[in-house]
Amino acid sequence: xxxxxxNTWWRFFSWEERQADLDAAIGRAAPDVVCLQETWGEQxxxxxxxxxxxxxxxxxxxxxxxVIDSVPPDADFGNAVLCRPGLGRAxxxxxxxxxxxxxxxxxxxxxxxxxxxxxxxxSAHLTHMSDAGAARAVQLASITDWVDAVGIDAWVLxxxxxxxxxxxxxxxxxxxxxxxxxxxxxxxxxxxxxxxxSPHFDDPSWMAARNPPGPRSAExxxxxxxxxxxxxxxxxxxxxxxxxxGWPSDHLGLVAELV
Numbered sequence: 358x359x360x361x362x363x364n365t366w367w368r369f370f371s372w373e374e375r376q377a378d379l380d381a382a383i384g385r386a387a388p389d390v391v392c393l394q395e396t397w398g399e400q401x402x403x404x405x406x407x408x409x410x411x412x413x414x415x416x417x418x419x420x421x422x423x424v425i426d427s428v429p430p431d432a433d434f435g436n437a438v439l440c441r442p443g444l445g446r447a448x449x450x451x452x453x454x455x456x457x458x459x460x461x462x463x464x465x466x467x468x469x470x471x472x473x474x475x476x477x478x479x480s481a482h483l484t485h486m487s488d489a490g491a492a493r494a495v496q497l498a499s500i501t502d503w504v505d506a507v508g509i510d511a512w513v514l515x516x517x518x519x520x521x522x523x524x525x526x527x528x529x530x531x532x533x534x535x536x537x538x539x540x541x542x543x544x545x546x547x548x549x550x551x552x553x554x555s556p557h558f559d560d561p562s563w564m565a566a567r568n569p570p571g572p573r574s575a576e577x578x579x580x581x582x583x584x585x586x587x588x589x590x591x592x593x594x595x596x597x598x599x600x601x602x603g604w605p606s607d608h609l610g611l612v613a614e615l616v
Contacts, residue, residue: 358472361388362515362583363598363610364482367395368428370557370607376400378603380407386597386612390469391439392480392515401437410439414480416450418461434460436480436516438467445469448477451503455484455492464500468509472616476589477509481516487567493520494529501533504586511589513615517608518582523569535584538591538613549577550596550609557607583613590616 361383366372383391384407391410393401401412417435438445445467453462464481481500483493497518504512514535520526522540531537539548553561553576565575585591593614598606 358390358469358476358615359386359388360390360392360478360513360515360583360613360615361386361597361610362392362394362480362581362613364394364517364581364606364608365396365400366606366608367397367434368425368432375603375605376403378605380404382597382602382605382610384408386610388612389441389444390478392478393437393439394480394482394517395434396437397433397435401439405439408439409441411442412437413440413445413467414438414447414450414465416463416465418463420460422459424459435463436465436482438465438478438480440467440469445478448507448509451500453483453496453499455486455489455496457486458484458489458492460485462496466504466507471511471589473588474511475509476615477504477507477512479504479512479514479516481514481518483516483518483520485519490520490524490526493518493526497526497530497533497535501535511587512585513589514584514586515582515611515613517580519580521567521579530584535586538583538585538594539579539611542591542594547577548579548596550579550581550611551607552577552599552609554600555604555607557604581608581611583611592616
C-alpha cells in the first residue's frame, strides 16, 4: 500500500500557480492514501479528483488572526486524508492545542484496509513555533492516547511534525512507541523535507538554528515524518516535490510503501 504525505503550503506564495504541479506530482506517485496538511476542502477535493481518490476525512478551521491579506478571514486551514474509493473509513478527529499558536490544529484519522489487516492512518500538523518543543511533546502524547483508545493495533502517523530528530519531542515520540520510518529505512540519510536549494527560501539560515551544529546544518531540515506503531511496517520511503516536480510546496512530500 502506497501512502503520500505532504504539507501543501496552504494559500501562500501564489497557490493557484503551484496547484497543477502539486496535483501532477501526487498523481505520478499513484498513492492509495494521501495525508495532506495546510489544506482546505476545495483543495483536498481537487487533489482527490486528479489522483482518482476520495476525501475520507477533513478537519479544518480558521487561522486567527489571518496572516495573508489577500485571503478571506474565514478561509479554512487543516488536515485531510484521501483514499482510493472504498479503501478507507473515517475514524474521527482530535483538536490539538498550544499556547500562542493561532493556526487551527486538528488531526484526522481513517481506518484503511491494509495488506495484512486494518491500519489506522492519522494526518497531523503539530504546532510550528521553534521554541514549542514541550507543546509538541504534549500533542504527541495526546495523539497516542487517542489512537490507543480506538482499538486498531496498527497505526501510521504522517505529516508535518515541525520537529527535528535531535529534539526532545522526537525522543518523546520514540518513547511513546512510534518508529521513524525514514530513519529505519535510511539510517545514514538526513532525509531533509525542506531544502536550501528550494526557490521558496531566500534565507535558509533558520534551518541551521533548528539543526545540530555542523558544516551542513543549513542545507536542509527534516520536519515531515511517517511514523509507524504496532503491526505495520514501511519497507521503502522517498521524497517527492523537488525540481523535477516544479517545487509545488515549500515542503517536500514523502512516499511510503506500507506492508
